[in-house]
Amino acid sequence: MLKDRYGNTVSTTSRAALAHYDEALGLIHLYRGDPVAALDAALAEDPDFGSAWAARAGLLVQQTDNAYREEVERSLRAGAEAILTERDQAHLAAAADWHDGRTMDGTRRLHVVARENPRDVLAVQFAHTGCFFLGMQTELRDGPLQALRAFDRGHDGYGVLLGMAAFGLEECGDFFRAETFGREAVAIDPRDGWVVHAVAHVNEMRGDLEAGIPWLADNANHWAPESGFAYHNWWHLALLYLDAGNTDEVLKLYDQRVRPNPASSVVLEGIDASALLWRLHLEGIDVGSRFQPLAAAWERCAEDAFYAFNDLHALMAFLGAGRGDLAERTLKAMRRAISVEGYNAYISREVGIPLAEGFLAYASGRYAEAAAKILAVRGIAQRFGGSHAQRDILTLTALHAALRGGLTATADALCEERLDRKSVG
Protein backbone atom coordinates (compact mmCIF):
# COMPACT_ATOMS: atom_id res chain seq x y z
CA MET A 1 0.00 0.00 0.00
CA LEU A 2 1.04 3.59 -0.60
CA LYS A 3 1.26 6.59 1.70
CA ASP A 4 -0.56 9.90 1.38
CA ARG A 5 1.10 13.32 1.24
CA TYR A 6 1.51 13.35 5.05
CA GLY A 7 2.90 9.81 5.30
CA ASN A 8 -0.26 7.95 6.32
CA THR A 9 -0.78 4.50 4.80
CA VAL A 10 -3.77 4.51 2.46
CA SER A 11 -5.74 1.64 0.96
CA THR A 12 -4.62 1.75 -2.64
CA THR A 13 -1.71 0.58 -4.75
CA SER A 14 -2.65 2.91 -7.61
CA ARG A 15 -0.33 5.91 -7.88
CA ALA A 16 -2.83 7.66 -10.14
CA ALA A 17 -5.60 7.22 -7.54
CA LEU A 18 -3.26 8.44 -4.82
CA ALA A 19 -2.39 11.59 -6.78
CA HIS A 20 -6.07 12.53 -7.01
CA TYR A 21 -6.58 11.68 -3.33
CA ASP A 22 -3.66 13.87 -2.28
CA GLU A 23 -5.06 16.67 -4.41
CA ALA A 24 -8.44 16.23 -2.66
CA LEU A 25 -6.80 16.48 0.77
CA GLY A 26 -5.20 19.79 -0.19
CA LEU A 27 -8.49 21.16 -1.48
CA ILE A 28 -10.37 20.06 1.64
CA HIS A 29 -7.81 21.72 3.91
CA LEU A 30 -7.94 24.97 1.98
CA TYR A 31 -11.73 24.84 1.38
CA ARG A 32 -11.01 25.33 -2.30
CA GLY A 33 -12.07 23.95 -5.64
CA ASP A 34 -14.05 20.72 -5.88
CA PRO A 35 -12.60 18.08 -3.55
CA VAL A 36 -15.50 15.69 -4.25
CA ALA A 37 -14.55 15.70 -7.94
CA ALA A 38 -10.93 14.95 -6.99
CA LEU A 39 -12.08 12.05 -4.78
CA ASP A 40 -14.30 10.78 -7.58
CA ALA A 41 -11.29 10.88 -9.91
CA ALA A 42 -9.35 8.82 -7.35
CA LEU A 43 -12.20 6.33 -7.16
CA ALA A 44 -12.41 6.13 -10.93
CA GLU A 45 -8.80 4.94 -10.86
CA ASP A 46 -9.41 2.54 -7.97
CA PRO A 47 -13.03 1.86 -6.95
CA ASP A 48 -11.83 -0.15 -3.93
CA PHE A 49 -9.89 2.81 -2.51
CA GLY A 50 -11.55 2.85 0.93
CA SER A 51 -9.64 5.93 2.16
CA ALA A 52 -11.24 7.94 -0.65
CA TRP A 53 -14.74 6.64 0.11
CA ALA A 54 -14.27 7.43 3.80
CA ALA A 55 -13.06 10.97 3.04
CA ARG A 56 -16.00 11.46 0.65
CA ALA A 57 -18.52 10.34 3.28
CA GLY A 58 -16.90 12.51 5.94
CA LEU A 59 -16.76 15.58 3.74
CA LEU A 60 -20.37 15.33 2.60
CA VAL A 61 -21.87 14.54 5.99
CA GLN A 62 -20.20 17.61 7.48
CA GLN A 63 -22.16 19.88 5.15
CA THR A 64 -25.08 19.43 7.61
CA ASP A 65 -27.46 19.34 4.67
CA ASN A 66 -30.07 16.69 3.91
CA ALA A 67 -29.50 17.31 0.20
CA TYR A 68 -26.33 15.19 0.47
CA ARG A 69 -28.01 12.33 2.31
CA GLU A 70 -28.10 9.88 -0.59
CA GLU A 71 -24.51 10.59 -1.59
CA VAL A 72 -23.35 10.10 2.00
CA GLU A 73 -25.16 6.77 2.12
CA ARG A 74 -23.68 5.70 -1.21
CA SER A 75 -20.18 6.54 0.05
CA LEU A 76 -20.76 4.68 3.32
CA ARG A 77 -22.03 1.58 1.47
CA ALA A 78 -19.20 1.58 -1.08
CA GLY A 79 -16.64 2.27 1.64
CA ALA A 80 -17.84 -0.71 3.66
CA GLU A 81 -17.23 -2.94 0.61
CA ALA A 82 -13.83 -1.40 -0.23
CA ILE A 83 -10.33 -2.06 1.08
CA LEU A 84 -9.88 -0.22 4.37
CA THR A 85 -6.98 0.43 6.69
CA GLU A 86 -7.76 0.55 10.39
CA ARG A 87 -7.70 4.35 10.15
CA ASP A 88 -10.11 4.30 7.20
CA GLN A 89 -12.49 2.12 9.20
CA ALA A 90 -12.54 4.71 11.97
CA HIS A 91 -13.11 7.55 9.48
CA LEU A 92 -15.97 5.64 7.91
CA ALA A 93 -17.51 4.80 11.28
CA ALA A 94 -17.27 8.46 12.29
CA ALA A 95 -19.11 9.53 9.13
CA ALA A 96 -21.77 6.90 9.84
CA ASP A 97 -22.13 8.21 13.39
CA TRP A 98 -22.67 11.72 12.09
CA HIS A 99 -25.09 10.51 9.49
CA ASP A 100 -27.14 8.77 12.18
CA GLY A 101 -27.20 11.85 14.40
CA ARG A 102 -24.49 10.67 16.82
CA THR A 103 -22.40 13.75 16.16
CA MET A 104 -20.58 13.61 19.48
CA ASP A 105 -19.64 9.96 19.02
CA GLY A 106 -18.31 10.59 15.53
CA THR A 107 -16.26 13.55 16.71
CA ARG A 108 -14.81 11.57 19.63
CA ARG A 109 -13.87 8.79 17.23
CA LEU A 110 -12.03 11.27 15.00
CA HIS A 111 -10.20 12.68 18.00
CA VAL A 112 -8.92 9.19 18.82
CA VAL A 113 -7.70 8.76 15.24
CA ALA A 114 -6.01 12.16 15.34
CA ARG A 115 -4.33 11.55 18.70
CA GLU A 116 -2.97 8.20 17.57
CA ASN A 117 -2.09 9.42 14.06
CA PRO A 118 -1.10 13.07 14.41
CA ARG A 119 -0.10 13.22 10.74
CA ASP A 120 -3.68 12.39 9.72
CA VAL A 121 -4.51 16.02 8.97
CA LEU A 122 -7.91 15.01 7.63
CA ALA A 123 -8.86 13.44 10.97
CA VAL A 124 -7.64 16.56 12.78
CA GLN A 125 -9.69 18.75 10.46
CA PHE A 126 -12.87 16.66 10.61
CA ALA A 127 -12.60 16.49 14.41
CA HIS A 128 -12.05 20.27 14.39
CA THR A 129 -15.20 20.76 12.33
CA GLY A 130 -17.07 18.43 14.69
CA CYS A 131 -15.95 20.53 17.66
CA PHE A 132 -17.20 23.62 15.84
CA PHE A 133 -20.67 22.11 15.41
CA LEU A 134 -20.70 20.89 19.00
CA GLY A 135 -19.33 24.04 20.64
CA MET A 136 -16.33 22.14 22.10
CA GLN A 137 -14.09 25.15 22.25
CA THR A 138 -11.09 23.82 24.15
CA GLU A 139 -10.82 20.78 21.88
CA LEU A 140 -11.23 23.03 18.86
CA ARG A 141 -7.94 24.51 20.04
CA ASP A 142 -6.23 21.45 21.49
CA GLY A 143 -6.74 18.99 18.62
CA PRO A 144 -4.56 20.89 16.12
CA LEU A 145 -2.10 21.92 18.85
CA GLN A 146 -1.59 18.22 19.68
CA ALA A 147 -1.05 17.32 16.03
CA LEU A 148 1.62 19.97 15.58
CA ARG A 149 4.00 17.74 17.57
CA ALA A 150 4.39 15.61 14.44
CA PHE A 151 5.19 18.55 12.13
CA ASP A 152 8.09 20.91 11.68
CA ARG A 153 8.05 24.28 9.96
CA GLY A 154 8.20 23.65 6.24
CA HIS A 155 6.33 20.34 6.41
CA ASP A 156 3.33 19.93 4.16
CA GLY A 157 0.29 20.46 6.40
CA TYR A 158 2.08 22.57 9.02
CA GLY A 159 0.34 25.80 7.99
CA VAL A 160 -3.05 24.11 7.82
CA LEU A 161 -2.65 22.93 11.41
CA LEU A 162 -1.48 26.40 12.50
CA GLY A 163 -4.65 27.81 10.96
CA MET A 164 -6.90 25.40 12.80
CA ALA A 165 -5.04 26.10 16.04
CA ALA A 166 -5.44 29.84 15.41
CA PHE A 167 -9.21 29.51 15.16
CA GLY A 168 -9.35 27.33 18.29
CA LEU A 169 -7.20 29.80 20.21
CA GLU A 170 -9.48 32.64 19.12
CA GLU A 171 -12.61 30.80 20.24
CA CYS A 172 -10.91 30.24 23.62
CA GLY A 173 -10.19 33.97 23.91
CA ASP A 174 -6.43 33.78 23.37
CA PHE A 175 -6.45 36.50 20.74
CA PHE A 176 -2.74 37.29 20.83
CA ARG A 177 -1.60 33.74 20.07
CA ALA A 178 -4.46 33.26 17.62
CA GLU A 179 -3.26 36.24 15.62
CA THR A 180 0.39 35.16 15.82
CA PHE A 181 -0.41 31.64 14.59
CA GLY A 182 -2.80 32.97 11.96
CA ARG A 183 -0.37 35.47 10.49
CA GLU A 184 2.36 32.83 10.29
CA ALA A 185 -0.01 30.45 8.51
CA VAL A 186 -1.17 33.11 6.05
CA ALA A 187 2.46 33.81 5.21
CA ILE A 188 2.84 30.10 4.39
CA ASP A 189 -0.24 30.00 2.16
CA PRO A 190 -2.34 33.15 1.65
CA ARG A 191 -4.94 31.07 -0.22
CA ASP A 192 -5.97 29.37 3.03
CA GLY A 193 -9.41 30.85 3.71
CA TRP A 194 -9.72 29.16 7.12
CA VAL A 195 -6.56 30.87 8.37
CA VAL A 196 -7.66 34.25 7.03
CA HIS A 197 -10.94 33.56 8.76
CA ALA A 198 -9.26 32.85 12.11
CA VAL A 199 -7.64 36.30 12.16
CA ALA A 200 -10.90 37.85 10.93
CA HIS A 201 -12.49 36.41 14.06
CA VAL A 202 -9.84 37.99 16.25
CA ASN A 203 -10.62 41.37 14.69
CA GLU A 204 -14.37 40.81 15.08
CA MET A 205 -14.03 39.89 18.74
CA ARG A 206 -11.88 42.94 19.44
CA GLY A 207 -14.20 45.20 17.47
CA ASP A 208 -11.11 46.25 15.55
CA LEU A 209 -12.51 47.76 12.35
CA GLU A 210 -9.25 49.49 11.48
CA ALA A 211 -7.35 46.20 11.26
CA GLY A 212 -10.30 43.99 10.34
CA ILE A 213 -11.58 45.68 7.19
CA PRO A 214 -8.25 45.81 5.32
CA TRP A 215 -7.33 42.31 6.54
CA LEU A 216 -10.20 40.90 4.50
CA ALA A 217 -10.72 43.53 1.81
CA ASP A 218 -7.07 43.98 0.78
CA ASN A 219 -6.16 40.28 0.63
CA ALA A 220 -9.25 38.90 -1.06
CA ASN A 221 -7.42 38.23 -4.32
CA HIS A 222 -5.53 35.52 -2.41
CA TRP A 223 -8.25 33.83 -0.35
CA ALA A 224 -11.41 34.39 -2.39
CA PRO A 225 -10.83 32.88 -5.86
CA GLU A 226 -11.93 29.24 -6.00
CA SER A 227 -12.80 29.27 -2.31
CA GLY A 228 -15.87 27.32 -1.29
CA PHE A 229 -15.76 29.30 1.92
CA ALA A 230 -15.47 32.82 0.51
CA TYR A 231 -19.09 33.79 1.22
CA HIS A 232 -18.35 33.37 4.94
CA ASN A 233 -15.28 35.60 4.93
CA TRP A 234 -17.26 38.18 2.97
CA TRP A 235 -19.94 37.86 5.65
CA HIS A 236 -17.28 38.71 8.26
CA LEU A 237 -16.32 41.78 6.27
CA ALA A 238 -19.98 42.81 6.08
CA LEU A 239 -20.24 42.56 9.90
CA LEU A 240 -17.36 45.02 10.24
CA TYR A 241 -18.98 47.45 7.81
CA LEU A 242 -22.21 47.12 9.75
CA ASP A 243 -20.37 48.06 12.94
CA ALA A 244 -18.91 51.00 11.04
CA GLY A 245 -22.43 52.10 10.07
CA ASN A 246 -21.74 51.66 6.36
CA THR A 247 -24.96 49.88 5.40
CA ASP A 248 -24.54 50.59 1.68
CA GLU A 249 -21.38 48.49 1.72
CA VAL A 250 -23.13 45.79 3.77
CA LEU A 251 -25.95 45.49 1.25
CA LYS A 252 -23.50 45.55 -1.63
CA LEU A 253 -21.53 42.70 -0.06
CA TYR A 254 -24.75 40.79 0.56
CA ASP A 255 -25.84 41.10 -3.06
CA GLN A 256 -22.48 40.52 -4.70
CA ARG A 257 -20.56 38.22 -2.35
CA VAL A 258 -22.58 36.66 0.46
CA ARG A 259 -25.67 35.90 -1.61
CA PRO A 260 -24.76 36.32 -5.29
CA ASN A 261 -27.27 33.63 -6.23
CA PRO A 262 -30.50 34.47 -4.38
CA ALA A 263 -31.92 31.05 -5.25
CA SER A 264 -28.99 29.04 -3.84
CA SER A 265 -30.19 26.44 -1.37
CA VAL A 266 -26.75 25.55 0.01
CA VAL A 267 -27.38 25.47 3.75
CA LEU A 268 -24.03 26.87 4.89
CA GLU A 269 -24.48 29.87 2.59
CA GLY A 270 -28.06 30.36 3.77
CA ILE A 271 -26.90 30.57 7.38
CA ASP A 272 -24.73 33.60 6.68
CA ALA A 273 -27.38 35.24 4.50
CA SER A 274 -30.02 34.83 7.21
CA ALA A 275 -27.72 36.09 9.92
CA LEU A 276 -26.72 39.18 7.94
CA LEU A 277 -30.25 40.17 6.94
CA TRP A 278 -31.49 39.58 10.48
CA ARG A 279 -28.82 41.90 11.88
CA LEU A 280 -29.86 44.59 9.39
CA HIS A 281 -33.48 43.96 10.29
CA LEU A 282 -32.68 44.42 14.00
CA GLU A 283 -31.07 47.76 13.18
CA GLY A 284 -34.23 48.84 11.36
CA ILE A 285 -32.44 49.00 8.01
CA ASP A 286 -34.60 48.48 4.95
CA VAL A 287 -33.42 45.29 3.22
CA GLY A 288 -35.99 45.55 0.45
CA SER A 289 -37.33 42.21 -0.72
CA ARG A 290 -34.15 40.25 0.07
CA PHE A 291 -35.75 38.08 2.75
CA GLN A 292 -38.32 36.63 0.31
CA PRO A 293 -36.01 34.64 -1.98
CA LEU A 294 -33.95 33.60 1.03
CA ALA A 295 -37.04 32.23 2.76
CA ALA A 296 -37.99 30.42 -0.45
CA ALA A 297 -34.54 28.81 -0.57
CA TRP A 298 -34.83 27.72 3.08
CA GLU A 299 -38.34 26.31 2.62
CA ARG A 300 -37.08 22.84 1.67
CA CYS A 301 -35.37 22.67 5.09
CA ALA A 302 -38.33 24.03 7.09
CA GLU A 303 -39.04 20.67 8.69
CA ASP A 304 -35.59 19.05 8.51
CA ALA A 305 -34.95 19.55 12.22
CA PHE A 306 -31.73 17.62 12.29
CA TYR A 307 -29.50 20.46 13.40
CA ALA A 308 -30.99 23.16 15.60
CA PHE A 309 -28.42 25.78 14.58
CA ASN A 310 -29.61 25.49 10.98
CA ASP A 311 -33.26 25.53 12.07
CA LEU A 312 -32.82 28.85 13.89
CA HIS A 313 -31.26 30.43 10.80
CA ALA A 314 -34.06 29.14 8.59
CA LEU A 315 -36.49 30.63 11.06
CA MET A 316 -34.82 34.06 10.85
CA ALA A 317 -35.37 34.07 7.10
CA PHE A 318 -39.00 33.00 7.49
CA LEU A 319 -39.70 35.66 10.10
CA GLY A 320 -37.94 38.36 8.09
CA ALA A 321 -40.00 37.45 5.04
CA GLY A 322 -43.21 37.59 7.05
CA ARG A 323 -43.69 33.84 6.64
CA GLY A 324 -44.91 33.09 10.13
CA ASP A 325 -46.49 29.89 8.79
CA LEU A 326 -43.07 28.49 7.85
CA ALA A 327 -41.56 29.66 11.13
CA GLU A 328 -44.27 27.82 13.06
CA ARG A 329 -43.69 24.70 10.95
CA THR A 330 -40.00 24.84 11.80
CA LEU A 331 -40.68 25.24 15.51
CA LYS A 332 -43.09 22.30 15.46
CA ALA A 333 -40.51 20.15 13.67
CA MET A 334 -37.91 21.12 16.30
CA ARG A 335 -40.31 20.05 19.04
CA ARG A 336 -40.84 16.71 17.30
CA ALA A 337 -37.07 16.31 16.98
CA ILE A 338 -36.74 16.09 20.77
CA SER A 339 -38.01 12.52 20.63
CA VAL A 340 -35.48 11.43 17.97
CA GLU A 341 -32.36 9.76 19.31
CA GLY A 342 -29.14 11.74 18.96
CA TYR A 343 -27.37 14.93 19.95
CA ASN A 344 -29.77 17.21 18.11
CA ALA A 345 -32.62 16.22 20.46
CA TYR A 346 -30.57 17.48 23.38
CA ILE A 347 -29.53 20.78 21.80
CA SER A 348 -33.00 21.38 20.38
CA ARG A 349 -34.53 20.97 23.83
CA GLU A 350 -31.92 22.94 25.76
CA VAL A 351 -30.99 25.65 23.28
CA GLY A 352 -32.69 25.58 19.87
CA ILE A 353 -36.34 25.63 20.89
CA PRO A 354 -36.04 28.34 23.58
CA LEU A 355 -34.18 30.49 21.04
CA ALA A 356 -36.70 29.81 18.28
CA GLU A 357 -39.49 30.77 20.69
CA GLY A 358 -37.57 33.90 21.60
CA PHE A 359 -37.09 34.94 17.97
CA LEU A 360 -40.77 34.26 17.23
CA ALA A 361 -41.70 36.39 20.24
CA TYR A 362 -39.47 39.18 18.91
CA ALA A 363 -41.14 39.07 15.51
CA SER A 364 -44.54 39.25 17.20
CA GLY A 365 -43.56 42.30 19.24
CA ARG A 366 -43.49 40.39 22.55
CA TYR A 367 -40.15 41.93 23.43
CA ALA A 368 -39.96 41.12 27.14
CA GLU A 369 -40.64 37.48 26.40
CA ALA A 370 -38.08 37.50 23.58
CA ALA A 371 -35.33 38.94 25.78
CA ALA A 372 -36.12 36.58 28.64
CA LYS A 373 -36.12 33.44 26.47
CA ILE A 374 -32.90 34.30 24.67
CA LEU A 375 -30.98 35.44 27.73
CA ALA A 376 -32.04 32.35 29.68
CA VAL A 377 -30.07 30.07 27.36
CA ARG A 378 -27.45 32.38 25.90
CA GLY A 379 -24.84 31.13 28.36
CA ILE A 380 -25.10 27.54 27.12
CA ALA A 381 -25.82 28.31 23.47
CA GLN A 382 -22.33 27.17 22.40
CA ARG A 383 -23.73 23.66 22.76
CA PHE A 384 -25.60 24.09 19.48
CA GLY A 385 -22.43 25.06 17.71
CA GLY A 386 -21.24 27.99 15.64
CA SER A 387 -18.68 30.61 16.61
CA HIS A 388 -18.87 33.42 19.13
CA ALA A 389 -19.33 35.79 16.18
CA GLN A 390 -22.25 33.79 14.83
CA ARG A 391 -23.91 33.42 18.21
CA ASP A 392 -23.56 37.16 18.79
CA ILE A 393 -26.88 37.38 16.96
CA LEU A 394 -28.51 36.03 20.13
CA THR A 395 -27.18 38.87 22.23
CA LEU A 396 -28.02 41.41 19.54
CA THR A 397 -31.60 40.16 19.29
CA ALA A 398 -31.98 40.22 23.08
CA LEU A 399 -30.52 43.73 23.18
CA HIS A 400 -32.89 45.04 20.51
CA ALA A 401 -35.79 43.31 22.28
CA ALA A 402 -34.78 45.06 25.49
CA LEU A 403 -34.53 48.44 23.73
CA ARG A 404 -37.87 48.05 21.98
CA GLY A 405 -39.56 46.61 25.03
CA GLY A 406 -38.42 49.41 27.35
CA LEU A 407 -36.31 47.04 29.46
CA THR A 408 -33.81 49.74 30.29
CA ALA A 409 -31.70 47.90 32.86
CA THR A 410 -31.32 44.88 30.60
CA ALA A 411 -30.42 47.07 27.63
CA ASP A 412 -27.87 49.00 29.71
CA ALA A 413 -26.32 45.76 30.97
CA LEU A 414 -25.97 44.29 27.50
CA CYS A 415 -24.55 47.53 26.09
CA GLU A 416 -21.97 47.68 28.88
CA GLU A 417 -20.92 44.10 28.21
CA ARG A 418 -20.58 44.86 24.53
CA LEU A 419 -18.54 48.02 25.01
CA ASP A 420 -16.20 46.17 27.34
CA ARG A 421 -15.62 43.22 25.01
CA LYS A 422 -15.23 45.20 21.82
CA SER A 423 -12.77 47.60 23.32
CA VAL A 424 -10.48 48.07 20.31
CA GLY A 425 -11.56 50.28 17.45
Ligand SMILES: [Fe+2]
Ligand atom coordinates in the same frame (compact mmCIF):
# COMPACT_ATOMS: atom_id res chain seq x y z
FE1 LIG B 1 -16.61 32.80 11.07
